[in-house]
Amino acid sequence: MIQLSKRLQTVADFVKEDAVLADIGSDHAYLPTYLVKKGIIQRAVAGEVVKGPYESALKNVKREAVDEQIMVRLANGLAAIEKSDQIDTVTIAGMGGALIASILEEGKEKLETVERIIAQPNIHAEAIRKWAVLNGWRVVGEKILKEDHKIYEIVVLERGRTTYTEKEQLLGPFLLEEKNEVFHEKWKREMTQWERILDSLKDATEDASVKEKKATLNEKITLVEEVLRN
Numbered sequence: 001m002i003q004l005s006k007r008l009q010t011v012a013d014f015v016k017e018d019a020v021l022a023d024i025g026s027d028h029a030y031l032p033t034y035l036v037k038k039g040i041i042q043r044a045v046a047g048e049v050v051k052g053p054y055e056s057a058l059k060n061v062k063r064e065a066v067d068e069q070i071m072v073r074l075a076n077g078l079a080a081i082e083k084s085d086q087i088d089t090v091t092i093a094g095m096g097g098a099l100i101a102s103i104l105e106e107g108k109e110k111l112e113t114v115e116r117i118i119a120q121p122n123i124h125a126e127a128i129r130k131w132a133v134l135n136g137w138r139v140v141g142e143k144i145l146k147e148d149h150k151i152y153e154i155v156v157l158e159r160g161r162t163t164y165t166e167k168e169q170l171l172g173p174f175l176l177e178e179k180n181e182v183f184h185e186k187w188k189r190e191m192t193q194w195e196r197i198l199d200s201l202k203d204a205t206e207d208a209s210v211k212e213k214k215a216t217l218n219e220k221i222t223l224v225e226e227v228l229r230n
């Protein structure tokens, strides 16, 4: 039986029983294979844009004898989804938030039958929350976790209109509510990086773009400091 990493297991835990799944950027297809073998879902599409990982996904689903239930497709983003699949859940894990948001934006019309999107950005989760608000989705669940010294966020979306404050968009409405130890560690790390960037800009020529960059970083630092203090 496939043993998922803590990160992918947390993504898997957000997939509802009997979901019809499209896992985009599936790589080895571990996530859909695990969910099918566990009997949590009946069928899935595993989409991969790069030939090597696509072939390893094909090989794995055959080896695990789930090739009847999992369709592996070589495709860019949501182009892996066909209308007749009747996909209701999309997972996109292990990429940057901006890339995930662009995959969702470019393939919007493929989301017609989708009720839940589970995104696991390695960085910049705010890009996903921003995309959600602009496109009629809202955050219904979030998790933050640490594995092998890396910190990951998971953002779960369902349909619905909402707005978020700047703070909620950056830090996550649910994560902000919980403010657990990993959350504190993540944002302390981010602040250290922002301060490093500010320091490196100290001697830069103060043109408009440097000024704007400094102002944005200072705003973010003030916002996060306040959150971590309270």
Ligand code: SAM
Pocket: 008, 024, 025, 026, 027, 028, 047, 048, 049, 050, 053, 075, 076, 077, 078, 092, 093, 094, 095, 103
């Ligand atoms: N989802 C798996 C996980 O979380 O362990 C694999 C993550 S791996 C770091 C990212 C995968 O996404 C790579 O295999 C990459 O080829 C694929 N990928 C990147 N951009 C993609 C796109 N536009 N469409 C489909 N797959 C993509």
